[in-house]
Every structure is written in C-alpha cells, then in structure tokens.
Amino acid sequence: MVYVPFVSSLGKRKGGGKGGGKASGSSSSGGTSGSSSSGGTKGSISSGGTSKTTTTYGGGTSKVSTIPSGQLFAGRQTGGGTRTALYGSGYPIGYYPGGVYHHGVAGRGFPFFFWPLVWGSTAGFGAAYLWASILDYGSPNNGSRPGGPEMQMRIESPNAAQVYHIISDRDTVGAMVEPLQTACPDINNQPLLPIPFDGSSGQPKPELAIQYYRASSVALTLNNYNNTASFSDDESLPATPLPSGIDLAFLNCLNTTIGAAVQQQAFWMMCVALLVAVRNAW
Secondary structure (H helix, E strand, C coil): CCCCCCCCCCCCCCCCCHCCCCCCCCCCEEEECCCCCCCEEEEEEECCCCCEEEEECEECCEEEEEEECCCCCCEEEEEEEEHHCECCCCCCCEECCCCCCCCCCCCCCCCCCCCCCCCCCCCCCCCHHHHHHHHHHHHCCCCCCCCCCCEEEEEHHHHHHHHEEEEEEEHHHCCHHHHHHHCCCCCCCCCEEECCCCCCCCCCCHHHEEEEEECCEEEEECCCCHHHHHHCCCCCCCCCCCCCCCHHHHHHHHHHHHHHHCEEECCHHHHHHHHHHHHHHH
C-alpha cells in the first residue's frame, strides 16, 4: 500500500521499491538533454553561485555550505539533503534535514540545491504562504531557477482512470521520463511528454498536490483531488483524504519511482573524481 501523508498510517517513506530500475539510453526534453548510462541521466545546475553535477538516482550530500555574498539568496544554506530525506508531505513545505515541517517555503535554504516550486499568481487565493513563495522565487518561468523554468508532465493511470502530473524544473521533469516509463509500464499515455508550466488556468493547482519531494522542488498532483486545507495558513488543518477507488498499486509505482530516481547532486561522482586525482598524483 502506498503511503501518502495524512492518509496512511505507515512511517516515513524512503526511495526504492518498484521504482528502483535504472534508466538507459538518452533523455532530452524542453531544449535540454542529458547523457544516460547505468548510473542514470546526468545533468548540471547552477545553484548558489556554483555548478553542481546532478543525476537520477543520485544520493545527494550531507555537506552544508552558505551561499556567498553577491549571489542570489546570499547567506542561506545549501546542501545537507540526502535521498533518505527526500519525501515531503501534502503541503509545499517539504522535508528539511532535521525533520523540519512548516507551511511555506519562502526564506528557506536549499538542502537539495534546487529551488522550491511555485504555483503561479492564480493559485492559492487567501493563502499567504503561497504568495510569499512567488515573491521569493519569482514566477514558474523564472530563467534563474536551477534546472530551468518549471515544466509539467501528464501521467495517466491504466485506462486513464486517474490523471497525475509531476511538476518541477525543466531538467528534473525531463530526466523522469525514462525512469517512469520503465518502472511503470502500465502508464496509459506513453511516450510521456513534458510541457511548460506557468500556473495558468487549466493547469494543476496546489490543491491537487498529493505529495511533495526534494524540499518541495517536485510535486505530484492528482486531477480529481481537492485538498481545501492548502488554501489556509493554518498548519493544524488536516489534508483531505485521497478519493476512493484510485489504483493504489499504480500510485505506489509513481511514488516510489520518483522517490528513487528524481535528480539529486551526484555526490558519488565528486568522490570518484577525488580518488582519480589522488591516484594520478602518485
């Protein structure tokens, strides 16, 4: 059974399970491309004034640093997020290392280097925490966003009974095409196609979000879900339960695949590079 916050009584989830397969071939979407091998689809982002190598199935890093002066968000901390801390909740808050859960993402650091996603100016009337995130991180199409402007990807369950969307930056969404199609072959609308996300009318809204990942920089939405608590700044309000009759096996496949494969810093690559440098020095 899939664990979704406020719905299931299971403990905190970890990546893996059915979505543990590796990508192969190549991945290209939205004008960017990444090489792919048994280690996953690789990419590069600029965050905090430095370049970071990312990869699907990357483990992240426990190292924390401070963004230097002269850079966007100077003084905030980056790093410290590993894949075991990747799952968040049903609100745009995410799981921050140390177990911090609060409504809203404005003013926070970047444990996974990626910025939290924003929902656009038409989302969340009456919820100050949603507006604060727009003031902090700009619109969904902000070109300064690590990984590129936000994108969305429609995912249909078998027979199109339920419609999901994954929303994140361009590179993250593009890199998830192959892992999802490989691990969840019952997806009805293959091949998956990322398209731009700007939060305009007809696009997914925050009340549809059933799960956030990677410190709220990735969201999974369900079209017939309506979490009315997302419109409030009251953190004590419970989220609306998932609708009955959904294909939980399919949802579990999406959830575990995203948790296992979504791009993170390729910390192991830095370790390999260091070992090679030491070897060559001898």
